[in-house]
Amino acid sequence: MNLYAIRAIYKFEMARTFRTLMQSIASPVLSTSLYFIVFGTAIGSRMGNIDGISYGAFIIPGLVMLSLLSESISNASFGIFFPKFSGTIYEVLSAPVSSMEIVIGYVGAAATKSVTLGLLILLTAQLFVDYHIQHPVWMLAFLILTAITFSLFGFIIGIWADDFQKLQVIPLMVITPLTFLGGAFYSISMLPEPWQTLTLFNPVVYLISGFRWAFYGVADVNVAVSLGMTMVFLLICLTVVWWIFRTGYRIRT
Amino acid sequence: MPSIIRVSGLTKTYASGFTALQNIDLDIHRGEIFALLGPNGAGKTTLISIICGISSPSQGSVLADGFDIVRDYRAARSKIGLVPQELCSDAFENVWSAVNFSRGLFGKPSNPEYIEKLLRQLSLWDKKDAQMRELSGGMKRRVMIAKALSHEPDILFLDEPTAGVDVELRKDMWEMVRQLQKQGVTIILTTHYIEEAEEMADRIGVIRKGKILLVEEKQALMDKLGSKQLSIRLQEPVSEIPEALAEFSLQLDTDGDTLSYRYDSRQESDSIARLLRKLTEQGLEIRDLHSSESSLEQIFVSLVHEKEQ
Ligand SMILES: Nc1ncnc2c1ncn2[C@@H]1O[C@H](COP(=O)(O)OP(=O)(O)OP(=O)(O)O)[C@@H](O)[C@H]1O
Numbered sequence: 001m002n003l004y005a006i007r008a009i010y011k012f013e014m015a016r017t018f019r020t021l022m023q024s025i026a027s028p029v030l031s032t033s034l035y036f037i038v039f040g041t042a043i044g045s046r047m048g049n050i051d052g053i054s055y056g057a058f059i060i061p062g063l064v065m066l067s068l069l070s071e072s073i074s075n076a077s078f079g080i081f082f083p084k085f086s087g088t089i090y091e092v093l094s095a096p097v098s099s100m101e102i103v104i105g106y107v108g109a110a111a112t113k114s115v116t117l118g119l120l121i122l123l124t125a126q127l128f129v130d131y132h133i134q135h136p137v138w139m140l141a142f143l144i145l146t147a148i149t150f151s152l153f154g155f156i157i158g159i160w161a162d163d164f165q166k167l168q169v170i171p172l173m174v175i176t177p178l179t180f181l182g183g184a185f186y187s188i189s190m191l192p193e194p195w196q197t198l199t200l201f202n203p204v205v206y207l208i209s210g211f212r213w214a215f216y217g218v219a220d221v222n223v224a225v226s227l228g229m230t231m232v233f234l235l236i237c238l239t240v241v242w243w244i245f246r247t248g249y250r251i252r253t
Numbered sequence: 254m255p256s257i258i259r260v261s262g263l264t265k266t267y268a269s270g271f272t273a274l275q276n277i278d279l280d281i282h283r284g285e286i287f288a289l290l291g292p293n294g295a296g297k298t299t300l301i302s303i304i305c306g307i308s309s310p311s312q313g314s315v316l317a318d319g320f321d322i323v324r325d326y327r328a329a330r331s332k333i334g335l336v337p338q339e340l341c342s343d344a345f346e347n348v349w350s351a352v353n354f355s356r357g358l359f360g361k362p363s364n365p366e367y368i369e370k371l372l373r374q375l376s377l378w379d380k381k382d383a384q385m386r387e388l389s390g391g392m393k394r395r396v397m398i399a400k401a402l403s404h405e406p407d408i409l410f411l412d413e414p415t416a417g418v419d420v421e422l423r424k425d426m427w428e429m430v431r432q433l434q435k436q437g438v439t440i441i442l443t444t445h446y447i448e449e450a451e452e453m454a455d456r457i458g459v460i461r462k463g464k465i466l467l468v469e470e471k472q473a474l475m476d477k478l479g480s481k482q483l484s485i486r487l488q489e490p491v492s493e494i495p496e497a498l499a500e501f502s503l504q505l506d507t508d509g510d511t512l513s514y515r516y517d518s519r520q521e522s523d524s525i526a527r528l529l530r531k532l533t534e535q536g537l538e539i540r541d542l543h544s545s546e547s548s549l550e551q552i553f554v555s556l557v558h559e560k561e562q
Pocket residue numbers: 253267268269271273291292293294295296297298299300338
């Protein structure tokens with residue numbers, strides 16, 4: 001195991017984060033805070049409770065997930081896309097590092113960053129909304145698992161993309177709609193049929209539901225199912241990454 | 254002579270279907286400076302990319318210091334440093350962390366003293382905190398060299414190291430290459446220029462269209478290729494070369510007004526003076542004189558010719 005290499009990649013990626021602190025941390029925290037102010041404090045006070053939870057508190061897990069997903073994907077995809085784009089990837093390819101070490105370095109850094117961001121958003125939420133976390137350990141577990149899974153997903157997108165547009169298209173066209181429709185702002189039991197059943201095909205539902213369970217002990221779907229689904233996504237992403245490196249797809253000419 | 258790199262039967266066909274290397278066999282000796290000489294698109298970068306692990310071989314194998322570059326890639330790659338042809342860098346990273354990053358990537362524990370020495374050697378020490386985007390092209394190239402040397406490799410590849418480099422830096426660079434050779438590093442460089450290969454290399458390999466045409470000791474190759482051509486334009490065209498000039502084996506062009514004379518610039522001789530004298534004696538007036546080295550392309554043509562015969 002080339003630990004020095006993992007550390008070098010990880011450090012490089014984290015340094016990139018700190019260079020762009022405003023864009024990578026401050027702006028997601030700020031935009032999520034706006035949601036808390038608008039939906040939690042302003043409109044939320046006029047809304048009824050959902051599952052016995054005030055609306056402001058209800059939307060917190062979903063909003064954190066929203067940022068977590070989009071930031072994990074964009075960090076990881078950019079992290080590997082950019083060296084490919086600028087040509088600096090030659091160095092990683094010519095170094096004595098295994099594919100697993102490359103993935104640990106890039107994906108580890110992206111996941112670290114989005115977990116930090118998620119926690120920061122939770123802290124910020126305290127300023128606007130009164131909430132309490134019932135299962136903090138599970139909350140962290142879901143946070144970390146989701147961050148890793150979607151950083152892997154982002155890594156795959158970054159390798160697949162050969163221009164900036166492709167880099168943006170999946171997060172914008174797929175992930176954002178799925179998150180908004182995945183029960184971030186409502187409980188899926190509030191939906192009429194057939195939407196209630198159709199929603200179950202949206203993978204993000206399971207992520208948000210499980211995460212919300214860790215906060216308040218209530219969930220749209222059984223928490224074991226949520227955990228299982230998260231693991232399935234993780235496995236799928238790992239398999240794809242493994243395949244990419246085995247075949248050299250879009251990395252080695 | 255022990256080989257540090259052994260390329261056997263290497264073929265590379267790109268995804269596009271284009272075959273850039275055809276059945277290459279090449280041995281690089283330990284401790285030598287080897288120049289790979291060839292025109293644009295010959296396959297120099299492709300060959301280097303495969304040895305360094307950036308590109309995958311389609312067929313054949315490469316051993317670096319005895320390690321197979323695919324099966325034992327860790328051992329093989331940790332011996333090798335590469336300065337690529339294209340300058341590329343993360344614009345916002347500073348020199349110091351860029352070079353330390355490379356060392357880490359190659360699995361070496363950090364060693365600030367060594368990196369400092371390296372940067373001083375390359376006159377980059379005062380730039381160590383500068384971001385890459387603030388550097389000139391030549392400085393960037395030096396940073397790329399520092400990155401390639403950061404893990405103390407035994408083998409160094411320089412892919413067209415003098416592209417975009419001024420005379421001063423070129424001299425420094427050659428000085429450094431010789432220094433590295435003294436320390437036991439084997440150096441493989443690519444170039445378009447025969448003079449450059451001549452100045453630096455112990456041995457020269459000529460590559461064209463994905464095939465190695467020949468590999469020779471520099472001296473042997475230079476003796477073969479070191480011919481020059483003198484073109485003599487006459488005031489009045491002639492129909493044939495006068496008998497008296499037969500010893501020079503001149504050639505007359507179709508217009509009948511230009512004579513060409515091939516000679517070896519290395520051998521001190523008075524043949525040109527004699528030729529000119531004889532021309533005057535024959536009453537041929539000279540309008541213009543022009544001498545030229547054999548161009549790389551001419552050399553290739555003559556090499557290919559020679560091979561076919
Ligand atoms: N990724 C690629 N896909 C398809 N063809 C390629 C690829 N890279 C290089 N080639 C082709 O392979 C041939 C050899 O290219 P290579 O870069 O090895 O040449 P070179 O000798 O380094 O040339 P130069 O002196 O211009 O750097 C060229 O014809 C080039 O077009």
